[in-house]
Amino acid sequence: MILCIPKKLVHLISVTMTVSKATVSVDNQYTSTFPITNGVRQGDAFSSVLFDLVLEAILQKVNITDHIGTKSIQILVYADDVAIVGRNKNALKDALVTLESEGRKRGLRINKNKTKYMEVTRASSNSNHLRCGKYSYDFKQVKECVYLGSQLNQTNSNSSEIQARILSGNRCYYSYRKLMKSRALNRSSNLKIWKSLIRPIVTYGCEAWTLTNGDEQYLRIFDGRILRKIFDPVQNEDGF
Numbered sequence: 431m432i433l434c435i436p437k438k439l440v441h442l443i444s445v446t447m448t449v450s451k452a453t454v455s456v457d458n459q460y461t462s463t464f465p466i467t468n469g470v471r472q473g474d475a476f477s478s479v480l481f482d483l484v485l486e487a488i489l490q491k492v493n494i495t496d497h498i499g500t501k502s503i504q505i506l507v508y509a510d511d512v513a514i515v516g517r518n519k520n521a522l523k524d525a526l527v528t529l530e531s532e533g534r535k536r537g538l539r540i541n542k543n544k545t546k547y548m549e550v551t552r553a554s555s556n557s558n559h560l561r562c563g564k565y566s567y568d569f570k571q572v573k574e575c576v577y578l579g580s581q582l583n584q585t586n587s588n589s590s591e592i593q594a595r596i597l598s599g600n601r602c603y604y605s606y607r608k609l610m611k612s613r614a615l616n617r618s619s620n621l622k623i624w625k626s627l628i629r630p631i632v633t634y635g636c637e638a639w640t641l642t643n644g645d646e647q648y649l650r651i652f653d654g655r656i657l658r659k660i661f662d663p664v665q666n667e668d669g670f
Contacts, residue, residue, distance in 0.1 A: 443476060468537075478509065485510075488532040492525055506577075513577055519560065526562050546572045550584050580635045588639045596652045599632035603656060610660070620660045628656065 450466040489505060502521040506513040512529075516522035530540055547560035547569040560569040574583040574590065581591040603610075606627065610620045632652065639645070 443480070446474075446476065481510065484536050484538065485512075488529060488536065488538070491532045492528050508578055511578060522560070523562050526567070530562075530567075540567070542567060542569070545569050546575050548572050548575055548582065548584050550586050580638075588641065589645055591635075592639070592641075592645050592648060595632045595634065596648060599628055599652060599656075602628045602631050603659075617660060624656060624660060629653075 451463045452466055453463045454461045485507065489507065492503065492505060502517045503525045504515040505525070506515065514522060514525050514529075516525065526540075533539065545567075549571065559571055561567065562569070574581060576582070581594050583590055606623055609615065610623060615623075632649070641649075
């Protein structure tokens, strides 16, 4: 991939990135300024663009040909959150070596402390780490991890993710509880809070869920509990 970027634009970006200084606020007091000698400035609009250009050039070097049903490696990338999905360990190691080699050429490194390895299988696994010999990487194996806000586990079950979502939804409801109990708001306003602020937290990523009967029951119970708090209990003619 060849990018034809005008020299004038390259010069302008270079000027904004050189001789950069920063200061840090600690307890409402600013530290003395210090120079930024490498990388890009935190929060700068150019940061994400430049990183994406570099990362895209690196990913082009990884062999990800064929379609999703046959290729041995798939790479999911969102900003600097990179997930490599491989059908076997050897394919995964090859992809890691390629990413590291191409990244080093461009001044990027894999953060060993933030990188985890998870084997998705229902069978018991004896391995505890994923070792990549070329760069002496030793990635710790975990049973579950969080990627882009969704909880993944090695059994590929959604139950723990749904329970975590319901817990987050409960916390969100109780943070708005005083507002929703206010007499200044009617039921219609409370329903809008429920639909726009609370329910999206619970249903985040639900398009990819494979639900069991138990999972559906958990969601119905949560939904009914919040709606009862909004509409209050209704007494039937027989007193129940």
